[in-house]
Ligand SMILES: O=C(O)CCC(=O)C(=O)O
């Protein structure tokens with residue numbers, strides 16, 4: 201549940217992005233970080249980008265209330281069924297966004313060397329204008345955005361422990377995002393992205 205009404209609307213052309221810094225209390229964010237870190241069967245897949253195969257620079261897991269697979273960068277992920285904790289977080293995200301989700305893709309960035317390269321969440325299984333709701337737990341990391349038509353148009357936002365970032369509307373058509381590496385000595389970060397996978 202949202203603690204404060206505080207929300208930040210990113211003022212970017214052709215984007216619809218809202219940031220809720222205090223979506224979860226620190227106490228609950230701590231609990232979720234610990235539980236998910238210990239209980240999720242994290243996997244490290246081999247990805248193929250520009251014809252080269254290498255281990256993905258983070259760990260992932262897919263959860264869903266259906267058995268539809270999700271494919272990107274040459275990986276096909278099979279979902280697990282929602283656990284009680286993930287189901288609880290999903291309900292809270294659904295309440296705030298007034299949306300329902302079928303799936304949650306989890307990312308575990310073990311330290312500052314783990315990352316997520318430039319991409320849009322534009323796989324066809326996500327539909328035309330997907331609403332992506334992204335919960336951050338653990339170490340703060342910068343989330344970069346760049347305009348697809350003019351890559352010099354950029355923005356970044358620090359994703360804090362317990363925050364929720366919502367991307368919707370045409371955002372994925374016009375913008376890419378990434379989570380770059382950092383040389384700072386930081387701990388792990390868990391990210392949960394709720395989506396509809398059709
Ligand atoms: O870790 C993040 O905040 C971003 C994750 C992301 O972009 C994705 O999984 O598609």
Ligand SMILES: [Fe+2]
Nearest residue numbers: 319320321377
């Ligand atoms: Fe993404």
